[in-house]
Amino acid sequence: xxxxxxxNKQAQxxxxxxxxxxxxxxxxxxxxxxSNIEMTSNRHFFVTITRMTMLKQIIKALEASWSxxxxxNKSDWTPExxxxxxxxxxxxxxxxxxxxxxxxxxxxxxxxxxxxxxNKLDDGTMLDVTGKQYTFPVNFRLVPVSHEGFxxxxxxxxxxxxTRLRYKILKSRVxxxxxxxxxxxxx
Numbered sequence: 456x457x458x459x460x461x462x463n464k465q466a467q468x469x470x471x472x473x474x475x476x477x478x479x480x481x482x483x484x485x486x487x488x489x490s491n492i493e494m495t496s497n498r499h500f501f502v503t504i505t506r507m508t509m510l511k512q513i514i515k516a517l518e519a520s521w522s523x524x525x526x527x528n529k530s531d532w533t534p535e536x537x538x539x540x541x542x543x544x545x546x547x548x549x550x551x552x553x554x555x556x557x558x559x560x561x562x563x564x565x566x567x568x569x570x571x572x573x574n575k576l577d578d579g580t581m582l583d584v585t586g587k588q589y590t591f592p593v594n595f596r597l598v599p600v601s602h603e604g605f606x607x608x609x610x611x612x613x614x615x616x617x618t619r620l621r622y623k624i625l626k627s628r629v630x631x632x633x634x635x636x637x638x639x640x641x642x
Contacts, residue, residue: 521537521541541585545585550609
């Protein structure tokens with residue numbers, strides 16, 4: 456999947472979709488001054504700002520919580536590349552707070568073939584909080600996931616004991632950084 460920068464008008468977000476050492480992240484667009492916003496759009500404007508603030512808090516909490524014990528392969532994880540091996544568990548945590556679905560893709564590069572997961576939010580926004588683990592150009596190809604008796608990719612990934620343990624560790628750490636718990640998070 457070749458990514459390009461794009462603008463999602465519904466969420467009023469800018470998608471930085473380059474996977475060359477950066478996460479796919481939502482960044483606020485320049486907003487009109489408050490006096491120019493019509494009364495009917497005020498609510499949408501403030502909901503967007505609130506969501507952006509929450510997203511930034513979640514990303515900051517994830518980055519502070521990553522470690523070898525939350526990585527897919529502890530020996531691949533380093534403090535210099537903390538996002539390495541964190542995609543599944545990070546995507547699950549993001550889904551807890553922002554909803555949406557998990558997306559799986561195959562990553563192909565010279566000397567690297569692996570799976571990678573990221574989020575597709577309910578409004579269609581693609582969010583990859585661990586894309587910066589790839590510090591060199593890679594190609595992404597969407598891969599269909601067989602649920603094999605599971606209701607969702609989430610259920611399938613959490614059926615694996617190691618993934619479930621890593622997710623619980625990361626989720627607990629992220630929860631401790633954030634002012635709101637899962638119960639009050641949007642679904």
